[in-house]
Amino acid sequence: MNIRTGAAAEHRSRKLEHIEISLNCDTGFAGTTTGLEKYRIIHQAVPEIDLDAVDLSVRFLGEMLSAPVLISSMVGGIDEAGRINRNLAAAAQRHGVAMGVGSQRCAIDDPGCAESFMVRDVAPDIYLCANIGAVQLNYGYGAGECISAVEMIDADALILHLNPLQEALQPGGNTRFSGLLKKIETICRTVRVPVIAKEVCFGISETAARDLANAGVRCIDVAGAGGTSWSEVERRRAINNSDKSVAQAFASWGIPTAESVLMARSGAPDLPVIASGGIRTGIDAAKAIALGADIAGIGMPLFRAACESAESAIESLGIVIETLRRAMFCAGASCVHELNQSKLIITGEEKACQQK
Numbered sequence: 001m002n003i004r005t006g007a008a009a010e011h012r013s014r015k016l017e018h019i020e021i022s023l024n025c026d027t028g029f030a031g032t033t034t035g036l037e038k039y040r041i042i043h044q045a046v047p048e049i050d051l052d053a054v055d056l057s058v059r060f061l062g063e064m065l066s067a068p069v070l071i072s073s074m075v076g077g078i079d080e081a082g083r084i085n086r087n088l089a090a091a092a093q094r095h096g097v098a099m100g101v102g103s104q105r106c107a108i109d110d111p112g113c114a115e116s117f118m119v120r121d122v123a124p125d126i127y128l129c130a131n132i133g134a135v136q137l138n139y140g141y142g143a144g145e146c147i148s149a150v151e152m153i154d155a156d157a158l159i160l161h162l163n164p165l166q167e168a169l170q171p172g173g174n175t176r177f178s179g180l181l182k183k184i185e186t187i188c189r190t191v192r193v194p195v196i197a198k199e200v201c202f203g204i205s206e207t208a209a210r211d212l213a214n215a216g217v218r219c220i221d222v223a224g225a226g227g228t229s230w231s232e233v234e235r236r237r238a239i240n241n242s243d244k245s246v247a248q249a250f251a252s253w254g255i256p257t258a259e260s261v262l263m264a265r266s267g268a269p270d271l272p273v274i275a276s277g278g279i280r281t282g283i284d285a286a287k288a289i290a291l292g293a294d295i296a297g298i299g300m301p302l303f304r305a306a307c308e309s310a311e312s313a314i315e316s317l318g319i320v321i322e323t324l325r326r327a328m329f330c331a332g333a334s335c336v337h338e339l340n341q342s343k344l345i346i347t348g349e350e351k352a353c354q355q356k
Contacts, residue, residue: 030251034226035258066096072299073100082116089119188216203255209267225254227278282323
């Protein structure tokens with residue numbers, strides 16, 4: 001067994017643990033929320049629009065989506081993940097939204113894993129995002145591996161995910177993050193598709209957003225704190241008490257999603273921003289877009305539904321989208337751009353705030 005094949009086997013085992021923990025355990029943050037509960041959209045009793053006229057379509061990285069939603073990157077690399085990805089892809093195809101697959105590292109190291117990421121046969125028309133851990137650029141990966149990830153699934157974009165805390169908490173994690181921005185810049189210049197920078201659940205700061213924009217990424221996915229906590233997932237994976245205690249110390253770590261959206265918008269004002277991290281409903285999505293995000297990324301609710309069936313994933317995604325449509329109607333927003341200009345009021349405060 002060569003080194004890369006051995007690494008792929010370890011990666012598959014870890015992914016199976018991640019799925020089992022996410023489905024069966026409480027992996028939420030301790031005391032840290034998305035921050036979206038602090039906001040509410042001002043209700044318009046006279047919206048002056050018809051519900052049927054509400055248009056959820058949005059242009060995202062040059063392509064049209066039927067609704068401002070991305071099914072967030074979650075799984076891949078094992079047989080069960082393949083079934084889940086196909087169910088998620090069927091939902092994305094039915095509703096005309098974007099989708100990201102989980103980290104393709106194992107499939108780069110061992111092409112036998114690639115099939116679990118391939119969904120074009122069930123979703124030929126969706127905006128599909130490949131996915132590689134950015135830190136792998138410091139561990140032997142380069143443009144060739146990134147291009148392979150894109151070509152493997154016929155992707156429209158490449159996500160480079162950033163997960164320093166998760167790697168720091170994993171036994172043998174990849175923690176050499178120095179010099180990474182220059183390598184990201186090289187990938188952005190080399191790969192033919194847009195590059196999206198994404199955290200995994202701890203948020204993107206204003207400084208990070210600015211640095212990533214300067215490196216040439218075309219979109220920021222904040223993946224803020226408040227939903228699934230990967231420090232908690234790694235705590236549950238830890239074997240010894242010392243590692244568990246270290247992971248436990250980060251139970252509240254991260255930038256809440258709402259704050260991260262505002263930071264990313266400030267740091268990279270010219271880039272599309274994806275709000276993800278604890279987005280559970282169409283109301284959450286509406287608030288995030290009103291705060292300044294272009295689209296909302298949704299993970300765990302759709303993941304759980306896709307574990308059951310494609311039909312369940314289609315239904316769950318449909319509920320999110322229809323809730324968002326009705327929220328826009330009651331906000332008097334006939335399109336996503338108008339929702340993005342909506343006034344929010346902070347709960348418990350009298351002063352309305354305008355966020356763009």
